Amino acid sequence: MSVSEIKDSYAEYADCMHRLEWIDRAVLGRYRQARFGDVEGRVLDVACGTGTNFRHVPETVDLVGIDISPAMLENAAEQLTEQGIDGTLKEMDAQDLEFADDSFDAVISALSTCTFPDPIAALHEMERVCKPDGTIRLVEHGRSDIGPIATYQEWRADAHYGKTGCRWTQAPRELVSEAGLEIQDSTTGLFGTITTFEITPSQCGER
Numbered sequence: 001m002s003v004s005e006i007k008d009s010y011a012e013y014a015d016c017m018h019r020l021e022w023i024d025r026a027v028l029g030r031y032r033q034a035r036f037g038d039v040e041g042r043v044l045d046v047a048c049g050t051g052t053n054f055r056h057v058p059e060t061v062d063l064v065g066i067d068i069s070p071a072m073l074e075n076a077a078e079q080l081t082e083q084g085i086d087g088t089l090k091e092m093d094a095q096d097l098e099f100a101d102d103s104f105d106a107v108i109s110a111l112s113t114c115t116f117p118d119p120i121a122a123l124h125e126m127e128r129v130c131k132p133d134g135t136i137r138l139v140e141h142g143r144s145d146i147g148p149i150a151t152y153q154e155w156r157a158d159a160h161y162g163k164t165g166c167r168w169t170q171a172p173r174e175l176v177s178e179a180g181l182e183i184q185d186s187t188t189g190l191f192g193t194i195t196t197f198e199i200t201p202s203q204c205g206e207r
């Protein structure tokens with residue numbers, strides 16, 4: 001799917017995703033909390049969607065959220081108000097971030113690389129805008145390591161992609177490695193469908 005098709009698709013789902021956030025909290029809340037609960041300083045949430053991550057970052061952070069979908073960002077604005085967070089939201093493509101190098105102490109993102117047309121470019125952008133002594137935290141989903149679940153995912157992969165633009169059989173660990181990012185810590189959960197990462201940005205600065 002192209003970026004504009006993804007935008008259209010999320011315009012359709014935004015309100016529903018916002019309403020069903022309680023399910024996400026019950027299922028994924030602990031993974032988000034474990035990865036995002038200790039970030040500090042100026043924090044960028046890439047593809048923030050309806051702002052599901054916002055309740056999982058400390059309220060002291062200086063939060064910036066970007067997403068390609070204006071409809072998702074409208075819901076994210078409500079989430080900022082609900083959480084009492086003084087954050088900033090911008091419509092932006094994760095593959096071409098409009099921030100200077102080394103702008104953020106932490107870059108977080110959840111359930112996003114599966115939807116980016118070029119996830120490697122987006123991961124490189126996250127690394128570029130993160131300070132060398134900062135941290136990149138991801139909560140990603142992908143192909144299960146449990147046979148019957150993986151078989152179901154493979155069976156429905158094309159239909160799921162056609163509807164949502166989400167590649168739910170992606171392999172997040174391989175993706176992060178392919179991007180050349182240094183994984184400091186990683187966990188898997190939810191029957192092998194969720195992988196979380198703590199990544200140290202490259203000390204070289206330039207890629």
Ligand SMILES: C[S@@+](CC[C@H](N)C(=O)[O-])C[C@H]1O[C@@H](n2cnc3c(N)ncnc32)[C@H](O)[C@@H]1O
Nearest residue numbers: 010047048049052067068069072093094110115
């Ligand atoms: C499955 S939702 C996840 C939203 C949120 N991070 C969460 O965890 O609930 C994927 C999000 O990626 C956004 N997205 C897709 N492609 C994008 C791109 N190229 N740049 C920025 N955001 C994008 C979509 O608009 C959508 O909000």
